[in-house]
Amino acid sequence: MTLFQENGYDRTTVEEIAARAGLTERTFFRYFADKKEVLFGGSEALHERIVTCIADTPPGTAPLDAVAAALESMTPFFKDRRDHARARQSLLAVHAELRERELIKLASLASASAAALRKRGVTEPAASLAGEAGIAVFKVAFERWLEDPKAQDLSRHIQLGLDELRAVTARTGPGAPAEPPRKPAKTASARKP
Amino acid sequence: MTLFQENGYDRTTVEEIAARAGLTERTFFRYFADKKEVLFGGSEALHERIVTCIADTPPGTAPLDAVAAALESMTPFFKDRRDHARARQSLLAVHAELRERELIKLASLASASAAALRKRGVTEPAASLAGEAGIAVFKVAFERWLEDPKAQDLSRHIQLGLDELRAVTARTGPGAPAEPPRKPAKTASARKP
DNA sequence: TGCCTGATGTCAGCAGCTGACATCAAGGGG
DNA sequence: CCCCTTGATGTCAGCTGCTGACATCAGGCA
Numbered sequence: 483m484t485l486f487q488e489n490g491y492d493r494t495t496v497e498e499i500a501a502r503a504g505l506t507e508r509t510f511f512r513y514f515a516d517k518k519e520v521l522f523g524g525s526e527a528l529h530e531r532i533v534t535c536i537a538d539t540p541p542g543t544a545p546l547d548a549v550a551a552a553l554e555s556m557t558p559f560f561k562d563r564r565d566h567a568r569a570r571q572s573l574l575a576v577h578a579e580l581r582e583r584e585l586i587k588l589a590s591l592a593s594a595s596a597a598a599l600r601k602r603g604v605t606e607p608a609a610s611l612a613g614e615a616g617i618a619v620f621k622v623a624f625e626r627w628l629e630d631p632k633a634q635d636l637s638r639h640i641q642l643g644l645d646e647l648r649a650v651t652a653r654t655g656p657g658a659p660a661e662p663p664r665k666p667a668k669t670a671s672a673r674k675p
Numbered sequence: 676m677t678l679f680q681e682n683g684y685d686r687t688t689v690e691e692i693a694a695r696a697g698l699t700e701r702t703f704f705r706y707f708a709d710k711k712e713v714l715f716g717g718s719e720a721l722h723e724r725i726v727t728c729i730a731d732t733p734p735g736t737a738p739l740d741a742v743a744a745a746l747e748s749m750t751p752f753f754k755d756r757r758d759h760a761r762a763r764q765s766l767l768a769v770h771a772e773l774r775e776r777e778l779i780k781l782a783s784l785a786s787a788s789a790a791a792l793r794k795r796g797v798t799e800p801a802a803s804l805a806g807e808a809g810i811a812v813f814k815v816a817f818e819r820w821l822e823d824p825k826a827q828d829l830s831r832h833i834q835l836g837l838d839e840l841r842a843v844t845a846r847t848g849p850g851a852p853a854e855p856p857r858k859p860a861k862t863a864s865a866r867k868p
Numbered sequence: 869t870g871c872c873t874g875a876t877g878t879c880a881g882c883a884g885c886t887g888a889c890a891t892c893a894a895g896g897g898g
Numbered sequence: 899c900c901c902c903t904t905g906a907t908g909t910c911a912g913c914t915g916c917t918g919a920c921a922t923c924a925g926g927c928a
Contacts, residue, residue: 492914495913495914495915496914496915496916497914505876505877506876506877506878507915507916508876508877508878508879508916508917509875509876509877511915511916511917512875512876515916516915516916517914517915517916544843545843546843546844578779581779581782582775582776582778582779583775585775585778585779585782586771586774586775586778589774589778607815607819607835607836607839608839608842608843610815611811611812611815611836611839611840611843612843614811614814614815615808615811615840615843615844618804618807618808618811619804621807622800622803622804622807626800642800643800643804646800646801646804647804647808647844648844648845648846649801650737650738650739650801650804650805650808651739651808651840651841651844651845652841652845653737653841685883688882688883688884689883689884689885690883698907698908699907699908699909700884700885701885701886701907701908701909701910702906702907702908704884704885704886705906705907708885709884709885710883710884710885
C-alpha cells in the first residue's frame, strides 16, 4: 500500500514490492497469483466466515436474512480498518483492473452464499438471487459506510440497505415518484409486449 | 472465437488473432484495449440501449420494473445468438480473467441503470439497489436461459427471476420461508404475455 | 552425519502492451 | 495535376508481468 500510494499502482513494479519485503520477484509470485492479488489478502477468511455464518443461522430464517446476517457479522473485521479501506477504495476507483478483481471476489461470495443456502434447502433460482441480492446490499452499504460523515456502523448501513432493497422490490415500488402520493398501477402495466 | 475454440484462450496469441484478421498485433491494440476485450464487443450498445430504455419508461413505473423492462428489451439482441453465447460462456467458465471482465461490464450496466433512475427522481440508496438488483436478476436469468432445455425466451426467464427475487426479498411472512411448497407459485405468479 | 523437504534465489524466456516513428492511401484545395 | 493533410496501418524497441526449470540453502529427523 505504501508503495502504491507513493508511486501509483502501475508505476510500482512487482520487483519493488518484493524488494520492500526483502524478497525476490519470483517469491512474490509464489505467494500471490497476481500483482493485483496483494490487495485482496484475507478474502478467503471472509469467504469461509460467510459460509459458516449462513450455515449457523437458525432454521426458518428467510434466505436473504441469513445472507444479511452473515454479512453483518463481518462488521468487526472492518471496524478499525476504515482508513485502510478508504485508501484501498481510492486505488480501486482509479484502476479498473483492481475493480474487476474486487467484483470477482464479491461474485464468489455471492455464489458461496447461494451454495450455503442450497445446503439449507433453499431451491435454486431463489438461492442464487438471495446471494446476489445480499452482495448487492453489501456493496452499496460498504460504499456508504466509507463515506458516512456520521461514521455509523457498517452493520447499520447493511440494515438500511436491506430495508431499502425490500422497499424497492416491493410489488408497488415506492421511492420512485417525484410526484408524491401517486399509486402507480400494478407492475404488470410496466411490461412491454 | 474460432481460434479460441481451436487452441484455447491462452494458447492463442494476440499476434495470431490479428493475423487471422489480416492485421498486425499493433493494430489489434488500437481497436481493443485488451486481449480480453475482443469478446466484449457491442457492450457499449447494450449500455446505451438500457439507459434510453429506462428513460423512456412511463413515469410512475417502479424503479425495479423500469430496469427489468430495459433488460427484457435486449431479448431480441440475443435471440439468434444463443449458440454463440454458450460458446462464450464456456470460455468464461474456464478463464477467471474473462469472468472478471464480464462482471465489470455488468457492474457498469448496473451503475448506468442507477444513474438513469436517478435522473427520473429515484433517490440514492434506492437507485443503486434497483440497478444492482436488476443486474442480479439478469445474470441469473441469462444463465438459466442458456441452459434451458425448453429454450424459453430470455425475457421469460427475466420475468421469472424478478418474481423469484420479489418472493425472496418479501418480508419474512407467516409461512415458513426457508422451504416454500414444493412446486411453488411459479405458475400462479405467471405473467400475462 | 547424511538425507529429505520446503522455502527461496537465479536465469531465461514468452506474451501482453506501449510509445515513437515511418509508411501509405485517399481526398481536397490550389 | 500536384501537393498536402489526415487517418489508418506497419515497424521496431522496450518494459513488465508471469512462468518453468533448476540451483541453493536451512532445518528437522533418522
